Amino acid sequence: MAATKSKQQKDRHQEILEAAARVITARGLAETRISDIAERCGVSPGLILYYFESKDRLLIEALTFANDQFYLRFSREMRRMKTAREQLDRLIELSVPGLLPEYERLDEWALWIEIWVRALRDPVMAKEREVLDRRWRQSIADIIRHGRSTGEFPDGWDAEELGLQIGATIDGLAIQVLMNDTVFSATRMQRVSLEVASRLIGFELEPAEV
Amino acid sequence: MAATKSKQQKDRHQEILEAAARVITARGLAETRISDIAERCGVSPGLILYYFESKDRLLIEALTFANDQFYLRFSREMRRMKTAREQLDRLIELSVPGLLPEYERLDEWALWIEIWVRALRDPVMAKEREVLDRRWRQSIADIIRHGRSTGEFPDGWDAEELGLQIGATIDGLAIQVLMNDTVFSATRMQRVSLEVASRLIGFELEPAEV
């Protein structure tokens, strides 16, 4: 059974990925050493390369792993929400860096930037990135389609197109917040994102809840 | 005269910065070696460190230098244009990665991503970045104010705020284009940017020139 891995091996694998993602978040890709990851696992450096063929591979896997984790939690939440508006609010809430206390200041977004910079030159990372990104845009489009089916949102532009536009706007705003905590605050980003989304999708922005 | 530098020294300084910017654009910050920069200058590696106290400092200076260069050309162009609409069109044209043939595929934007990733952890870079970014947003706000003074654009939201929003949108879209040449093309970004800008600023989008 060449394709089976022991339970233990799978656990270790995941444990290392998780540790790697944390180290990258904390120190940045460029400053991440194999020994840092090993230390975080409470394990010797040699072991890391017993489970991963090279540091490079590990880093790429760690980056996508972290994103998968996030996406899983996210889509589970989405399924539990009834209205599209609720979904949109939550999506934006989760997209604002540092808004929710349960995340540390340098969160998902820091990893995204690392993904981007790497994807510029590394074809493997580029391909991974494209998949992750398409999935994300798709989620936005799904919310819009859902909203249209319930009558919350009006018909209009192609939902995919809107997913792209809204996604891109959130990206840009998130960078501002992540970089520049002084001028552009998290709550302000939240407000602006919602405003832009409402205008692009074409629904009336009711008196902000929360 | 401690404060004076010979003409020659200044030239060399700049020459090295330029070479560094090119190498970073081509290979990425992480893969840039001092010897690469030296080679590009046709000079020995030792000389690089005669002019810059460390590699780190050089890289930061190179990054801001490249941006300065771009900004200078840009604002010279702006001054020559009469209508705000022309200015806006040109700003967007310059913001779309790879749209203009005179730039190589990996252009300014690749450097921006490097700046971001570095600014996340390096306070010096973070400060530099903030300056560069403010200047850029300011430029957009200036165009809007100009358009309002000539009556091209209607009054409305704070010009600074719009500068932020439009700037962020362009950022996000540019990343898409830079990463993902297949799905989202340069010309499409151009169209979307203009559309979003017109809607946020509130002017009528006339039949597209060009």
Added chain:
DNA sequence: CTCGGATTTGAACCGCCAGTCAAGCCAGCA
């Protein structure tokens, strides 16, 4: 308990590269 394979260790290896330095080079000047 014993064997055998999977896991784990940590020391050793090795290439790489930022930064140093002593020695040459050259231009201007007296």
Added chain:
DNA sequence: TGCTGGCTTGACTGGCGGTTCAAATCCGAG
């Protein structure tokens, strides 16, 4: 022509960190 001081070289080094490996350990099956 020889002196001076800034420029330039390129060999050297010191440390860092990814990778390898032989040995130790662990664990489950028989």
